[in-house]
Amino acid sequence: xxxxxxxxxxxxxxxxxxxxxxxxxxxxxxxxxxxxxxxxxxxxxxxxxxxxxxxxxxxxxxxxxxxxxxxxxxxxxxxxxxxxxxxxxxxxxxxxxxxxxxxxxxxxxxxxxxxxxxxxxxxxxxxxxxxxxxxxxxxxxxxxxxxxxxxxxxxxxxxxxxxxxxxxxxxxxxxxxxxxxxxxxxxxxxxxxxxxxxxxxxxxxxxxxxxxxxxxxxxxxxxxxxxxxxxxxxxxxxxxxxxxxxxxxxxxxxxxx
Numbered sequence: 001x002x003x004x005x006x007x008x009x010x011x012x013x014x015x016x017x018x019x020x021x022x023x024x025x026x027x028x029x030x031x032x033x034x035x036x037x038x039x040x041x042x043x044x045x046x047x048x049x050x051x052x053x054x055x056x057x058x059x060x061x062x063x064x065x066x067x068x069x070x071x072x073x074x075x076x077x078x079x080x081x082x083x084x085x086x087x088x089x090x091x092x093x094x095x096x097x098x099x100x101x102x103x104x105x106x107x108x109x110x111x112x113x114x115x116x117x118x119x120x121x122x123x124x125x126x127x128x129x130x131x132x133x134x135x136x137x138x139x140x141x142x143x144x145x146x147x148x149x150x151x152x153x154x155x156x157x158x159x160x161x162x163x164x165x166x167x168x169x170x171x172x173x174x175x176x177x178x179x180x181x182x183x184x185x186x187x188x189x190x191x192x193x194x195x196x197x198x199x200x201x202x203x204x205x206x207x208x209x210x211x212x213x214x215x216x217x218x219x220x221x222x223x224x225x226x227x228x229x230x231x232x233x234x235x236x237x238x239x240x241x242x243x244x245x246x247x248x249x250x251x252x253x254x255x256x257x
Contacts, residue, residue: 144169213242226250
């Protein structure tokens, strides 16, 4: 998502709290009972939330490139906001029922509902910007590649379809990013940032697919992952921004200095 759009959505979501004000429905104060999940891996944490009676409702962007998920518990009518960053739960806080798309029960229901709709619109805008491939759990190789590339590029963990392939790919991407930066400690005035020069690109169902690749050098195929032969200038090749694949080719590509 472009920075300007992200800031606009963040502003709209923040406006919910301002619009609801003190007249909104009181928070259920359940987040403190979930504090043991802070720091947990997102895949396991989501399963634990479900086991405690919570249902995923919606997602939005959060500070620093994180994802915020809203979870609703119908038994105690509580809504919690879970921030995920780098594949782990960063924080769990109480949220209003309106933020979980539940009806307000106060005398100011009409005003609260209008404010909640603003939040829903912001959340919908954030969701519309993501790659639709995240919602296709049947494509296991594609889900793995999405997870791997998200982890490698330090993107927030985003797995709405609860795909094991995405989770596994994300962990492998994070591990690869750590290896890419293992040559320095991040001290001496430098931050530990990865220069991403590797990507998994997949031609799902034989379709032509382009994948962005940083580096600016020559692109080589590091490892073929598909049964279909990946042949340069036939089933894969270079583009202005990276590499393309087609006819079922799936491989790891990297840029050489």
